[in-house]
Amino acid sequence: MNIIGKKIVRLATVDSTNYYMSDEIRRGAIIQEGTIIIADKQTKGKGLDANTWESETGKNLTFSIFITPDFLKAERQFMLNKTIALGIYDFVKSVVKKQKVSIKWPNDIYIDNGKVAGILINNTISGNNFVYSIVGAGININQTRFVSDAPNPVSLRKYLKHNLDLEECLNSLCSFLNARYKQLEKPDYSGLDSCYLSVLFRLNEIHPYRFENNIIYARITGVSEYGKLQLLTKNNQKIECDLKEIEYVI
Numbered sequence: 001m002n003i004i005g006k007k008i009v010r011l012a013t014v015d016s017t018n019y020y021m022s023d024e025i026r027r028g029a030i031i032q033e034g035t036i037i038i039a040d041k042q043t044k045g046k047g048l049d050a051n052t053w054e055s056e057t058g059k060n061l062t063f064s065i066f067i068t069p070d071f072l073k074a075e076r077q078f079m080l081n082k083t084i085a086l087g088i089y090d091f092v093k094s095v096v097k098k099q100k101v102s103i104k105w106p107n108d109i110y111i112d113n114g115k116v117a118g119i120l121i122n123n124t125i126s127g128n129n130f131v132y133s134i135v136g137a138g139i140n141i142n143q144t145r146f147v148s149d150a151p152n153p154v155s156l157r158k159y160l161k162h163n164l165d166l167e168e169c170l171n172s173l174c175s176f177l178n179a180r181y182k183q184l185e186k187p188d189y190s191g192l193d194s195c196y197l198s199v200l201f202r203l204n205e206i207h208p209y210r211f212e213n214n215i216i217y218a219r220i221t222g223v224s225e226y227g228k229l230q231l232l233t234k235n236n237q238k239i240e241c242d243l244k245e246i247e248y249v250i
Contacts, residue, residue, distance in 0.1 A: 078227030
C-alpha cells in the first residue's frame with residue numbers, strides 16, 4: 001500500500017513546511033503517516049544549519065512529509081536518507097533522461113554540476129527507536145532565475161526548455177518515493193546501498209576538497225554504514241568524515 005501522498009495539505013504561504021508540521025505536532029495534532037504539506041511559497045525555506053532554500057512562488061515543489069519508520073533502528077537512520085534521496089533522484093532522472101543525475105553526499109540531487117534538489121530530514125528518536133521523521137525537500141522545477149548567493153542552482157526547466165505541470169510532478173514523485181520506501185521496509189538494505197553508491201556524485205574520481213583548513217585531492221570510495229563519507233587521497237590516506245568536516249570544491 002502506498003503511504004506517501006495519501007493526504008496532501010496545500011498552503012499558499014508559510015514560513016517553512018518543516019516548521020509548520022513541527023508546530024502541528026507540538027500542539028497535539030494527529031497527522032496521518034505519509035501526509036505531505038506543500039506550499040506555493042515559503043518565506044523561510046529551511047536548508048542545512050542556517051541555510052535557506054530559494055524558491056520562486058508557484059514555480060517549484062517545496063514540501064514536507066510525515067513518516068513513522070518505526071521498523072528502522074535509529075542506528076541505521078542514514079538508510080532513510082538514502083531512501084528519500086533515491087526517490088527524488090528517480091523522479092529527476094525520469095524527467096531529464098539524457099543528463100547525468102547524481103546524489104551529492106549526503107542528499108543533494110545534482111544534474112551535472114548543478115543542484116536541482118535539496119533534502120532536510122528531522123528525526124525524532126526515543127532510545128533506539130524512531131518516533132517519527134519530518135522529511136523536507138525542495139525541487140527546482142520551473143524557476144529560471146536564481147538571485148540568492150547559492151553557488152550552483154539549476155531547475156528541470158533549464159534542460160527541458162518548457163514548463164512542467166507541478167501536480168503531475170508531485171504525483172510522479174510520490175510514486176517513486178513510495179517504491180523506495182517499500183524497499184526500506186525490507187530487512188535487506190543491499191539494494192538501496194548499491195543503488196545509492198552507483199549514483200554517488202564524484203564516486204572514484206579525483207577532485208579537490210577542503211578538509212581541516214587545507215585543499216586536498218581525493219576520490220570518494222564509499223559511505224559508511226553510519227553515513228560517513230569515505231575518501232582516499234592522492235597520497236593513499238584514508239579519510240572518513242561527517243558533513244561539517246569536509247567541503248566540496250566545485
